[in-house]
Amino acid sequence: xxxxxxxxxxxxxxxxxxxxxxxxxxxxxxxxxxxxxxxxxxxxxxxxxxxxxxxxxxxxxxxxxxxxxxxxxxxxxxxxxxxxxxxxxxxxxxxxxxxxxxxxxxxxxxxxxxxxxxxxxxxxxxxxxxxxxxxxxxxxxxxxxxxxxxxxxxxxxxxxxxxxxxxxxxxxxxxxxxxxxxxxxxxxxxxxxxxxxxxxxxxxxxxxxxxxxxxxxxxxxxxxxxxxxxxxxxxxxxxxxxxxxxxxxxxxxxxxxxxxxxxxxxxxxxxxxxxxxxxxxxxxxxxxxxxxxxxxxxxxxxxxxxxxxxxxxxxxxxxxxxxxxxxx
Ligand code: DGY
Numbered sequence: 001x002x003x004x005x006x007x008x009x010x011x012x013x014x015x016x017x018x019x020x021x022x023x024x025x026x027x028x029x030x031x032x033x034x035x036x037x038x039x040x041x042x043x044x045x046x047x048x049x050x051x052x053x054x055x056x057x058x059x060x061x062x063x064x065x066x067x068x069x070x071x072x073x074x075x076x077x078x079x080x081x082x083x084x085x086x087x088x089x090x091x092x093x094x095x096x097x098x099x100x101x102x103x104x105x106x107x108x109x110x111x112x113x114x115x116x117x118x119x120x121x122x123x124x125x126x127x128x129x130x131x132x133x134x135x136x137x138x139x140x141x142x143x144x145x146x147x148x149x150x151x152x153x154x155x156x157x158x159x160x161x162x163x164x165x166x167x168x169x170x171x172x173x174x175x176x177x178x179x180x181x182x183x184x185x186x187x188x189x190x191x192x193x194x195x196x197x198x199x200x201x202x203x204x205x206x207x208x209x210x211x212x213x214x215x216x217x218x219x220x221x222x223x224x225x226x227x228x229x230x231x232x233x234x235x236x237x238x239x240x241x242x243x244x245x246x247x248x249x250x251x252x253x254x255x256x257x258x259x260x261x262x263x264x265x266x267x268x269x270x271x272x273x274x275x276x277x278x279x280x281x282x283x284x285x286x287x288x289x290x291x292x293x294x295x296x297x298x299x300x301x302x303x304x305x306x307x308x309x310x311x312x313x314x315x316x317x318x319x320x321x322x323x324x325x326x327x328x
Pocket of ligand 1: 054075076077078079101238289290
């Protein structure tokens with residue numbers, strides 16, 4: 001019997017790829033850069049299953065060009081690259097990789113928070129450039145973490161894991177926004193569910209973990225930075241478009257806030273001439289939050305399980321549009 005045809009839009013770890021290859025005819029896009037939308041559409045044309053990355057736009061045009069498609073398995077927890085309404089309308093389940101990258105992403109949120117608060121990026125560059133004169137009592141003064149207040153914007157798994165590290169390790173008080181209060185966070189971390197205004201005004205550190213959707217896109221603009229403390233550190237490990245970047249650059253340049261640590265930007269990659277790179281109080285990582293060996297293996301395994309369930313017509317273990325299973 002013919003094996004289901006699958007396109008994998010980039011090389012993923014063998015931990016997942018081999019599971020897919022054991023049951024399907026697989027074509028893997030071999031390049032470092034993503035396939036163009038035209039190529040992706042062409043590849044999807046004959047596929048039953050598609051493994052996409054956060055850099056691949058899966059929209060109605062692609063889905064319409066893929067009449068045999070039974071599943072899209074995203075190699076990410078975020079699915080903002082996928083038009084979910086279009087997939088649901090066509091009864092195509094979409095899978096993601098929740099849980100697998102929670103710890104790694106929380107680790108990077110804390111890393112960026114520390115690096116920005118303690119001015120690690122700028123002081124290290126200064127030393128390398130030969131400007132380290134001596135030990136100076138007033139040199140490189142940063143911000144303390146212990147006992148300060150952390151504001152978590154979006155208390156999902158990753159927000160919780162970040163808060164747990166900073167509450168447990170540095171005794172931080174935790175404020176958070178979320179659609180609903182989170183009893184676990186309140187109980188385990190003594191966290192307080194507040195509105196965004198209160199969070200911005202009271203937090204020493206603001207860490208973004210919300211989904212990207214039309215209500216959260218651009219949620220950090222000039223007005224929000226102006227409400228933050230002048231000593232505040234802003235961290236984003238969610239998605240670049242949450243932030244109005246010119247407003248952030250202005251806030252960093254004018255001292256409206258103290259510093260920022262970003263793992264995500266808009267666009268990605270951020271071009272080398274972008275103003276944010278020129279600001280010493282902005283630490284930028286190239287979207288590496290899930291980049292550990294074990295995490296990427298776990299993501300690949302979940303991604304393969306979703307894909308294989310989908311090609312067999314079974315329910316995906318992690319489906320972000322379960323409405324596809326509702327009978328009407
Ligand atoms: C995700 O999975 O959404 C991350 O941004 C990439 O690992």
